[in-house]
Amino acid sequence: MKKITIEAHLEVYEAISELPQNVQDLMNKAHIARENAYAPYSHFNVGAALQLETGEIVMGNNQENAAFPSGLCAERVAVFQAGALYPGVPITTLAITARSLKQTITTPIPPCGACRQSLAEYEVKQKSPMAIYFMGESGKVIKANSIKDLLPLIFDGSYLF
Template sequence: MKKHKLETYLEVYDSISELPDTIQNLINKAQQARDNAYAPYSRFKVGAALELANGTIVTGNNQENAAFPSGLCAERVAVFYAGANYPGERILHLALTVKSGHKVINTPTPPCGACRQSLAEYEVGQGQPIALYFMGETGKVVKSGSIRDLLPLIFDSSFLEKL
């Protein structure tokens, strides 16, 4: 038997103000999207904003449905919209922020597993990392330089049999 150690490196910023202006703007867009989320059941609102290589910013927010799990997370709303409307355009950065109707969330909140897998599909497909910035409602911001930092053992098309 052989053991392998996996390490992840993340950058942690004490506040949005420590980030470059372009990333602050992206987080602001994610916060605006978050505030418009449709989350009447969980009251847990999530907003995402991504910047494409052509400079376009695409936003998304979570969309809940009484028939769980028919809703969709903010990250996938944004990335699928970008894929549908800007096919082949690389995603450079993605900002993610959350807000709860039950309590203030100060802890940086990363994407769920399904969103990590969806983002990995785009990152692998474009052959370039997607920088991900995530936070709670307030407080620290965490930067992951690549989806691989959050999902190091990704499942991608290389595992599928070619027809």
């Protein structure tokens, strides 16, 4: 039997203030997006802001629906909007923040599985990684240099041929 080792390389920052200024600005945009989330059922607001290679910023937030699972996560709202408005322009950085209306969240909240799969699709499509920063309402921020650090065994279109 052959064994393989899978490693994830993540950076942990104690607070937003430790991030490079451009990432602080992007995370602040994610905070703004988070406050406009439509989450009347979960009361769990998520905001995402991404930066394109051109410098353009695209924001998204979670959009819930009474007919579960018809809603959409913040990360996919932002990524799909970027794909629709700026087709073919690579995403360089994604910032994500989450807040619960029921409790304070200080633990970094990573993208869910469906969002990881969507992010993987875009990384493969653009042939370059995107840095992903995520946090709770406040506190530590985690950085992944690529979705492959969060989803190392990605499923992509190459398996379909």
